[in-house]
Amino acid sequence: MTEILQISTNSLQVPGEDKSASASPPGSPSPSRNECSIAPLTPSPLPRTEVRPRVARPFSVVVAIDFGTTSSGYAFSFTEDAETIHMMRRWEGGDPGVANQKSPTCLLLTPDLRFHSFGFAARDSYHDLDPEEARHWLYFDKFKMKIHSTSDLTMETELESVSGRRVRAIEVFAHALMFFREHAIKEVKDQSSSELKDSEVRWVITVPAVWRQPAKQFMREAAYLAGLVSPDSPDQLLIALEPEAASIYCRKLRLHQVIDLSQRSLTNGLDLDGSRPFDSSFRQAREQLRKARHSRTFLVESGTGELWSEMQTGDRYIVADCGGGTVDLTVHQIEQPQGTLKELYKAS
Template sequence: MSETEGGPADAVSTPAYSSPAKSLGDPGITPLSPSHIAKDSDANDAVEQSFLVVVAIDFGTTSSGYAYSFSKEPECIHVMRRWEGGDPGVSNQKTPTTILLTPERKFHSFGYAARDFYHDLDPNESKHWLYFEKFKMKLHTTGNLTMETDLTAANGKKVKALEIFAYALQFFKEQALKELSDQAGSEFENSEVRWVITVPAIWKQPAKQFMRQAAYKAGMATPENPEQLIIALEPEAASIYCRKLRLHQMIDLSSKAPVNGYNASDTVGAGFTQGTSSTNRLEI
């Protein structure tokens, strides 16, 4: 990864930058509801046409992954190719949200590669490597989150959280661009991609803005071109996806018999309910 030898792409300053959000009074989040898209479609036509593909990254607490669709076929969604490594017999459509830095604090690997390499190290040698896992929710649990907030590695050493998140996002950026280039048969440029990063609805504004700054640092977009990056609420994105489902793809959960005392409908989380409520409010 050429950009990681001296840290993730160019560093960004700490002041908060505005995003292309035009409603909800939220400067760091771009609403994705159909009502919002309909209202702003004319204003965004020029922006939309400049991107050949949209890549959405699901940056999860435990696992992460991405999917993409080309502007000419927006409803034809391609999920990233499967990852090498992982546990035998388990589908590797996502990779663990783990990251490994060398003793010199340079990026080494992400996901299964990071987990497996770190666990295979000699115990004495592993003390010098910086291994991070399940660090996403640090952005939510830290009361006074700033661009100087630290994350603690498995060996107890601290690294700026902004650096870790930027390394992770840069990893996905490079993986996605490589896959797109392989599929297209020619080099795919970052300027041709619109990036979407999903975040939990419970995240407060500082956490959302932090993720945007990390994406800028990873080289996905710039403060001068914020429209290239959308920070989207997870439940709202899920709600829109469900609206796009065709009737034959729907499953009537009420007809399913309970298994071990649980009904299939019981597994619907509060996040989805929250997303449905949010979408309904936006349409009022």
Template sequence: KSWPSFVVVVAIDFGTTSSGYAYAFAKEPECIHTMRRWEGGDPGVSNQKTPTTILLTPDRKFHSFGYAARDFYHDLDPSESKHWLYLEKFKMKLHTTANLSINTDLHAANGKRVKALDIFAYALAFFKEQALKELSDQTGGEFDNSDVRWVITVPAIWKMPAKQFMREAAYKSGLVSRENPEQLIISLEPEAASIYCRKLRLHQMVDLGTQTTQNGFSPSDNVGSGMSQGDRYVVVDCGGGTVDLTVHQIRLPEGHLKELYKASGGPYGSIGIDYEFEKLLCKIFGQDFIDQFKIKRPAAWVDLMIAFESRKRAAAPDRTNPLNINLPFSFIDYYKKFRGHSVEHALRKSNVDFVKWSSQGMLRMNPDAMNSLFKPTIDHIIQHLTSPASGSVGHSARREIQTLMQFGDTEIRAMAVDVSTGRTVKASIDFLSH
């Protein structure tokens, strides 16, 4: 079917940390609907999407996805949970595996192996079911899959085997068939973001404050309306797992995009901050304990990382008061059994000065501690933005810009300061609210 003969286009954003979908009917292509909010959520965290977590039964059958998977797994008795297969943040495997194939394995939280293709197929089948159900509810009748053109977004820096892997998973899931491959489009994330941002009104991207115009354009102007033939811009897609960097140039009169530099980037997403937190815990409590705790109390480990996620989002460079991270009781209890002394004792003995023990049973991190967890990830992004591979060097019109970025689940907040003039621009982009 050609585009006009599909009734609706459904795009699945299969993210490292969270996933979701949006759809638009062919008769109103610019009217984009985001998926309805689902049950569940985290205290202190605002989510439009659902976590990319999947739970299989002990006999390896699909059980649940997202909050439902995480909450069910959390409520299992520890003696039961070790038999269930719980997976999260598994998308990164497609980026990090050098010889990716349909036989590539993933490791569940209990250490058991499972075929990556099966997991991705289960996830896509889940989104297919959810989207078709929502479309049926919207239209008041049974919605047929053949009327849907599916889009799956992938990082531009993924190699061809990873992109082909997603297509194979789509075939296996029943999303589309091999006989109708054109029903599925594998779209590059920065290209989708680039087209989307050009459609936005200026005030939706830039915090204009009291200004009525910005570079001669009013807040109601399209971002793309201010672009001329030959204009170039950088799309920096900061996700949970990877950061993609693409340089595009405007080609008029059609407004087509030309990719000036090969997409580049790396595993510099926000889960890098989680890894730094885990390294900090290992430094305080010992790698051997953390490894054992993750295996013996996997649900409690998930709880701990949820608590950290909430605090991570509350972090800011100008914050002056400490951040408290709640330690699950089973962490405190298991540590005492494992080491023979208390968590408080471990903190006192460690050389980590900026993390203290709170009498309420929390890790008390001063702002410098949290900033240090962000630093390696931010340094990677800055280093890449200023590298020759990004196409940002060698141009005479270079200016020194300092940028502060805050990662959210579906939102990126950025503040850029022109060092020479002190001029500041703030931008807040929420990819699911417009």
């Protein structure tokens, strides 16, 4: 019999189960979070048809979640210092002594369908279970693209765990997003000099460019369920295409972040023969770029001598988004007056 998660106001639970935290079977891994305090969701067909007016509001921080096929992570920046991007804290996991800035996109639920862990903790906990006991637990791995391959995606679409048990996909994604919300908010508050309200946080979730509209709306519904934002404040959540986000970021890279100087052997800022200082490599690169019409992207020099990328109207470039599960190629062109992007070739 298929067990489907039902939603209460304060937690995700199975019909008829006790709302109190249930004990895990003997020998099972200790859960890191017993309940998932997820806001209720009113099931509705995808996509939503209502149109809500956008209301301008002063956001204090922007948190972006990279929900990947194989690995996921987040980063944030305060609007008062938008150029400073804070990556999520490195988590220990994988090989002993190896720090990672991303976590595997895998989720572990207890036999009674409660959240247990995500990422390295989920993977390691599941692998440590006794084979017989593991049959009762629900482990999901690399489940992101399954909602793209589902032609009739709805709120009732299910995902199958490794053990064969099935759960509504919206609940699986909500658990994962709730996990990142808790960690991101804690880290943001640790670095904030003032008290932060939920309404002051703008959330961004990136999705593949090949995703259809129902899949994008599905991710938004999962974010509502996870409590990232309220359905009454849709402007607080942005669903951004992965290649577009990468494209906009790369347009602001400094020249020395783009040009690879690793092929030159330098010692204390000099060539091995001591004939050329380190900064002359940048001057030489700058002159070469000025001679090349197709490379005029990197011709803007700031007052401090730094070279910043600046694209002009009509500039075209290819974005290769090489992820763990997909590789998307897109061609963009700069449009005026606001420097917006025009997609010349759809992601494939």
